[in-house]
Amino acid sequence: MTPPPADLVITRCTVLTHDEREEIGFAEDASVIVRDGVVEAVVSGAEAGGVPARERIDAQGQIALPGLINCHTHAPMAALRGGVAEDLPTDAWFNDVVWPVESNLTARDVELGARLACAEMIRAGVTCFADHYFSMDAVAAVVEECGIRAHLGEAFFSSQGPRGRERSLEFALAHRGGAGGRITTALAPHAPYTVDDADLAATADLAREHRLPVHLHAAENRDQTTTSLARHGVTPVEVLRRTGLLDTDLLIAHGTGILDEDLPALRDAGGRVAVATAPRGYLKFGWPTTTPVRALREIGVPVGLATDGAASNNSLDVWESMALTALVQKSTTGDPRWLTARQALHHATLQSARAVGLGDTVGSIAPGRRADLVLVDVSGPHTQPVHDLAATLVHSARSCDVRTTIVDGRVLMRDRELLTIDVPSVVRELGERLPALLDRGHGRRIQEYDT
DSSP, rough: OOOOOOOOEEEEEEEEEEOTTTOOEEEEEEEEEEEETTEEEEEEEHHTTTTTTOOOOEEEEEEEEEEEEEEEEGGGGGTTTSSSSSSOOOHHIIIIHHHHHHHHHHHHHHHHHHHHHHHHHTTEEEEEEEEEEEEHHHHHHHHHHHHEEEEEEEOGGGGGGGHHHHHHHHHHHHHHTTTTEEEEEEEEOOTTTTSSSHHHHHHHHHHHHHOOOOOEEEEEEEHHHHHHHHHHOOOOOHHHHHHGGSSSSSSEEETTTTGGGGGHEEEETTTTTEEEEEEHHHHHTTOOOOOOOHHHTTTTTTEEOOOOOOOSOOOOOOHHHHHHHHHHHHHHOOOOOSSOOOHHHHIIIIIIIHHHTTTTTSOSTTTTBBBBBEEEOOOSSSGGOOSSSSIIIIOOOOOGGGEEEEEEEEEEOOOOOOOOHHHHHHHHHHHHHHHHOOTTTTOOSSOOOOO
């Protein structure tokens, strides 16, 4: 009996592969067969020739990579990029600009910002993002509509009272498995300096009871760690340990303030903890340290790539985060042999998938994995000649070299044409709403940054 046609066959490309030891390799003249949103097989070009398909993409000369994952961002903050809060230290950035502006947010503002962010990420080859923000029902609706994958959490502070934590749980339970399985959810306390120990412990209990992961900021910078030690006698990571959060599936944003003394607790968490690094923002804020990727990798803690929100980073370009992570790690360790291009690609693929709890689902192009992948054109003058394809991808290629973005087997961008989001209409309406959004004359702020 003849099998039904495949949904999608991508032919004549070079496919990034992972062997049984997770070493990065490349299969030339390969084809990817997709059925029901899943990679059915990676075969030679000759083998794919006779496979019937509803849709075919001739990707001759292009590289097929697992879709990039933005492991920590605040997508709706795309509405605040480009000069709203620039060239400021962290406390002034929060207290004088961002938290006063965020007190104006409406669900419609959040929706438009998320729509703009998703358009940017799809065009940059991002197929999944982990978001931590407010009015997340609106973000979930955008994810449903535009076809991207997302790991979503409704952020809360202890200053909101019990209702903040309750709302985070309600959102996580209501949207878990949404968008045809493309949405996963997490509980999302903001950070140990804005959420007290009682709320953190209660969150850990809820996570275990409902089998939910947790996504929060912790030890974001060295000042936070120093202040925590001075005020409480413990580091932020120790706060996570004693409140039980290290016993949950935990994604820590940033971690540039992680100390050597924190490493045993993170190691003993047994692989349940991951860290997301967003180096561009750390450089922009002038933080003196960066995420200790090498030390974390040595104790088995996955480190995924991220951008943070566009209000601080100005960009949701994970491709840039990959290159910067490699460069910053070389600089801070004083070792040009670390991180190699292949190690950077490992962080961008399998480690990032593990960081957001999708290590068995995405992160590689292999049979049984969801068909989240991008096609990259390396024929431009800035990527030629190619002596080592891994080095070319990390250090020479750019996000604008992504030609096609596919999630769950659905083409979201083809030959640079975005298919699921009307960007001009988003920009037009967002522009009309900006005066009300940016007003700080009321003197309010949603929280106080005091670390």
